[in-house]
Amino acid sequence: MDPQKVSINENLTADRAGLFKKVHDHRHRDWKFWTTDGKIFVKPDPIRDVIVKIQGEDDLNQHDLETKIMIIAISYLTLKLLLS
Numbered sequence: 001m002d003p004q005k006v007s008i009n010e011n012l013t014a015d016r017a018g019l020f021k022k023v024h025d026h027r028h029r030d031w032k033f034w035t036t037d038g039k040i041f042v043k044p045d046p047i048r049d050v051i052v053k054i055q056g057e058d059d060l061n062q063h064d065l066e067t068k069i070m071i072i073a074i075s076y077l078t079l080k081l082l083l084s
Contacts, residue, residue, distance in 0.1 A: 010035050019054065026060045044069065 012020060012035060020040055023033050032043040033054075040054040050069045054060065059068070 010038075012038060016040065019057065022057060022060060023054055048073070 016035070016038055020033075020035060023040055023042060027033060027042075028044065030044070030046045032046070034041055042052050042054055043050070044052060048069065050072050052059065052068045052072075
C-alpha cells in the first residue's frame with residue numbers, strides 16, 4: 001500500500017457519497033480531500049494552509065475554490081490586524 005494514499009471509509013448519506021465521488025473524480029493533482037462528520041473538505045493548494053468546505057457541485061469549480069480561498073485569506077489577515 002502506498003503510504004501517501006490512505007483511505008478510511010466513513011458512512012455518508014447517498015447524496016454526500018455521490019458528492020464525495022465527484023470531488024474525487026474532479027480533483028486536481030495536488031488536492032487533498034477528506035470527510036469529517038459527513039462534511040467534505042478540500043485543501044486545493046499544498047502551499048497555502050486553506051481548507052475549503054465543499055457543500056455542492058458548484059464548489060468544485062476551480063474559480064469558485066480560488067474565490068473561497070481569497071475570502072478566507074482576507075478574513076484571516078483582517079482578524080490578525082484587528083488582534084494586533
